[in-house]
Amino acid sequence: MPAKPAPIKKSPVKKAAENAPEAAAEPAPVEAPAAEAEAAPAVEAAPAEAAPAEAAPAEAAPAEEAAPAEAAPAEAAPAEAAPAEAAPAEDAPAPEASNYIFITPPPPPEPTSAPLSVVVEDVNNTTLTVKWRPPETVGDSGLDGYTVEYCKEGSTDWVVANSELTPANRLCIKDLTTGDRLNVRVVAVNAGGRSEACALVEPVPIREIVDRPKIRLPRMLRSRYVRTVGAQINLVIPFNGKPKPVVSWLKDGQPLDSKRANIRNSDKDSILFIRTSNREDSGVYEMTVKVDSFEDKASLILQIVEKPGPPASLKLVDTWGFNAALEWTPPADKGNTEITGYTIQKADKKTGDWYTVLEHYHRLNATVSDLIMGNSYTFRVFSENKVGVSEECAETTDIATIQKIGIDYKPPEYKEHDFNEAPKFTAPLSDHATTVGYSTKLLCAVRGSPKPKVEWLKNQMVIGDDPKFRQISNQGVCSLEIRKPCSFDGGVYTCRAKNEQGTATVSCKLEVKQVIVAEADKEKEE
Incomplete structure (x- = not known):
């Protein structure tokens, strides 16, 4: 086992850097061995394997003596390296800061955030299917897959449902026991490890849903x-x-x-x-x-x-000629629905009666026209929605006065129409037949102005007030009723209408038939 490298103290390096200008002023000896020049970089870099070699250049020891130093225990390394620390600064060049390279190791990978919204998709007597949504934060390490775990209610022993990570967002857990109540959780896995678990809100009973x-x-x-x-x-x-x-x-x-x-x-x-x-x-x-x-x-x-409130404000903007311009703002209370229109009314100060000018009007301004010259008007506006028209209204505070101008109006002269008209029958009499003993009626219609006088004639003889005949004239309709006529009542009947403008007549023929009784019937009667 190689010896533990001797620690390099920074204080001698700093001292060497402070003495470097003085050392540079003195000429370096020509006889300096090459080993000393190579030993200086070894002290600067301070690699672990080069620690024993630091003492060799300082003592100028032969290679045979350096070999045991490598095999020495770690505790002896600082003693052998001590002469190297005490070496004069003039023998080695001063280290430069630009020769140091600092490498920041990359941060360790982080796990993803927890999966989202674990819900039950299906369940029966032996299986349970759950699904979920991917985590919001995945990170640079990506996502390797998901692990689904379950345990019985009241237990802390979690069982892994999938032996290998699944990339899908759905998993069917099989071979379950009917009647168990299971807690299920899902964990996302990547190079950074396991994420936080996302579990079902409550345990799931393993049973068939009818x-x-x-x-x-x-x-x-x-x-x-x-x-x-x-x-x-x-x-x-x-x-x-x-x-x-x-x-x-x-x-x-x-x-x-x-x-x-x-x-x-x-x-x-x-x-x-x-x-x-x-x-x-x-x-x-x-x-x-x-x-x-x-x-x-x-x-x-x-x-x-409900019904809306009145418009928030209403003002009279301008008055010119026979016109008045109005503006208003929407109501503060719209009745919890949208406004469908407005109703504008006007009132003459002389009468005070309100008249509707515009209905279901959608704009927030309007021009009221055709006002009467010399009159003064006030205006009011109602709001309207799908429920109806507002109960209150917004009324103008200003009065619109229509000024008189110098116009002498002369109404046109019209010739009076002469409505006088001579009598004229619009519905004539028609020939008629009836039976003895059965009443009948003759009808006709006449018009004329002034109202004509109507009289009936039989065979050119005025009937007059004979009670057998009933004469009626109403709204131009003339009728003659013959009550139970006999064979002598047949003939030509005439209706005559007469006024100041002239006379008109219309005639028809009435035939009264006799009832024929059969001979057999006569014998029965006898």
Whole structure:
């Protein structure tokens, strides 16, 4: 075994560096042996194997004497090297700092960060499949693979599930015992060693899941569910799962407030019930159904809305001619939904009556036109959303006065229309036939201005007030009812209409038929 190298003290080197200028001034002896010149670098570099050789140049000893020094024990090395430390500085050149090379060793490799999100993918009576996500930080050493370990609940003896590192993010653990509850953890491995372990949140029972949990979210809840303030909310969400799943609810990531919302769970569905909704009930509701390590989640967005507040401000910007320009800002309270438009109204100071100028208007400025010259107006604006128009409004403080200008307006002269018209029948009489003893009616229609006087004639003779005939004239419709006519009532009937503008007539023929009784019937009657 080679002797331990003698330690090199820095103080003689520093002294030699301080005396180096003096030594350089004296001429070096020509007779100096070459061995001395070679011995100086050996002292500067101070390698472990060259420690015994440091004494040889100082004593100028023969090679036979240097050999035992190499085989000497480590404790004798400092004694033999002592003459080298006491050698005069003039015999060796001063060391220079530029001859030293400092090499920083590379840092040792670091392990990766822990794998992420270990979850159960499948489980049955004898196998368990888990999956995970890669670690966030891998490092320069890369990733060699993963080790999956498991142990029974209550035990500390971890068993390695894979004999070799697996590069995949999924592993099936086989040959397990039915009924055991296992804790599982995953460790990432690289040149730096093992990472921190990422374990399942709770032990997994090894058993067959008859029916995995599944939430069947109704179609109406897959999009935003909007209700008005004060409405009752009763949402029924069915699900599957066997054995009976454990149902839990969260609102915006926090447990539900039992004072605001009630949950009623059964074997097949879960009911979210809010008796009287308000805007604080708006948010994202998350439902979780869990059977052992398997779970299913569903989210629904509940939005409770109401009518908006009035616009924040309204001002009269300008007035010119018959126009007034208005500007306003959106309401501070939008009713928990977006604004769909605005309603602009005006009122004349003389009457004080409000009239709607624009509805469902989307811009934040408007020009009201067609104002009456010489009148003064005030304006107000309502906000509108999908619930309705705001109950309050923003009203202008300034008054828009439409100034009079020197215009002499002369209305056009119109010739009065003459509405007088001679009688004219619009629906004439038509020939008619009836049977003896059966009443009948004749109808026609006439128009004229002024209202014409209507009279009926039979065979050119005015009927007059004969009680057998009933004459009616209403809204231009003229009728003549013949009550139980006989064969003598047949003939030509005429309706005559007469006014100041003229006379019009219309006629028809009425035939009254006799009932013919058969001879056999007569004999029966006799």
